[in-house]
Amino acid sequence: MHPFNLLSDPFLPVVMRSGAQRWLAFPELAAGAKSNGLDEDYPVEFNWPRPDFNMASFEFCIGVVSLAFDIREEDDWRPFWTNPPDRDALAERLSPLVSAFYLNGEGPRFLQDHESLQGNETPIELLLIDTPGQNGQRKNSDLLTHRDRYAALGLPAAAMVLYTLQAYAPAGGAGNRTSMRGGGPLTALVVPTTNDGAQPVSLWRKIFANVVPCDERLRIDELPKALPWMAPTLTSEKSRTVSPADAHPLQAYFGMPRRIQLVFSSEPGICSMTGREESLVTGFIQKPYGINYGLWQHPLTPYRRQKEAEEPYSAKPKSGRFGYRDWVAATVGSKDGKLAEQPINIQLAKNNRSQALSYNKQAADARVRVGGWAMNNMEAIAYLIAEEPLHLAKTPDQQQALDELARHFSEAADQAVSQLLAALKKALFSGQKNASNDKGILDQARAQFFDATEDQFHHLLDDLLQEMPEDGRLTDPNASARHWLRIMRHEALTIFDRLAPVPLQDAEKAKTIVNAYGILNATFAGLTKQSKTLYDKLELPLPKKKPKAQKETT
16 A cells, blocks of 8 residues: 655645635645735635534644744744745645654554554544444434444545544543543634635635744654654553643644554545545554643633633533624633633734734734534534634724623623523513523524624624724724614514514413513613613613602692
8 A cells, every 4th residue: 555645645625716626735735825826726725525624624734834834933923924835845844744644654653553553443434523432323323423424434534534533532431532622622713814805815824824833842853742643652541641741832733632543455445435536444443541631722722711710621612503602702702811711823813913814904804713513422413613703903902992892792692681581581481480591482582682693793893993093992982882782672672572472362461571571671771770780791881860850849
């Protein structure tokens, strides 16, 4: 079998600017980087038939570029952004790394255990996160994602399924470690803008926009510190953990929590995923107790804390939906980053790269793309993939002011939904406190509210960005908050009307519903006890109460 190398052989399926679909070797990703493709065809997106593979391809490429370019501070990043490499220059940068990225053959093999593993062969499709486990197959519970989808995979697809599992590995039973970010982490990517709307941004620029400086140099003789398959596995039978102090920070892109060895077929065949005829991988052998990672913070993942003193944990999708509250958590974070911290690539985009990432001189309108598996322990529920505006400001003062407003708007929306649900409980469930907010009509009301306000949230931030002076000080700082309050009031009352119509034949029920509507309306008007929390979130003063009219005396 021909040795397959992830850096020099055609490994990555892409869509070209022309719409053509091709397989490219890593150096060919540099096409279109210099001129943004005005005089040539060039790749614009990855083209695997699975969104998790496309997201993992970005992480893989960002990691490889970080290894190859030794960018230790922001001043090292900018020259390569301004004057990106061509194919030959990129190939030269990659040449010292090529020997570490063979999938098969003799010697260390990409993301596979350093020693020869012995044991029973497991079907290759069980490396896919959404494939039901052997227990689920024994119980015939694999109804949504069926077994036997991928009998064999070609070498490129096998390499990507291996990388995807190691990067996002969920809980997998005793000794089968999760990824260094835990199971199903969220990845957030910065997507730079088009060249004045004329041409799509090249895939190379999308990759390089997310490369972050690493202040620790990595020499070629130290590659095993970043690429763990280059040395014997630091196994974890005795719960040994590997922290950044034990390895190089760039191992964040090449974590290896699972001890796996691929099983290759002696005969070529058809890849079940891509339909191409090529050398095949039919299964894998696995042993437990791979690397057990301690506290790592991945550069492309947002982190959260329950309390300031607690250790951070990676943000994870809860469903296949990414709303503006999730957007705030991923791209804005909490005040001072104490409870929610943006990914490093997002921080750099906002603090240092806003002008570089947007070719449009009128507005910095780069976007953020997020992806990740929503997991229920070992079971994949849905894959989240979404793209939203990033709302990059031109100055740090503008950015700080805009982020603060976005945070306030999101927190106010949470409070508005609470009041909507409370009103519906009064109207439909006689105020029952045990009526679940996560089921039935109440869950429906919450989803409808956030769906109805989603676009308006981003439009409002866009408008603010256009009118905000460079010092971030708005002429009327409360005007946007009042506008957002009006939007929330309109949508909340509309949803209430739709879900709790007044029954004309039942006077008592009608009275209950009308009273609940009145309380909800009064809360948005600032006239109830619950109004204070809502108005505080928006930093708005409560309306002054009109003085009671005094009786005239004679």
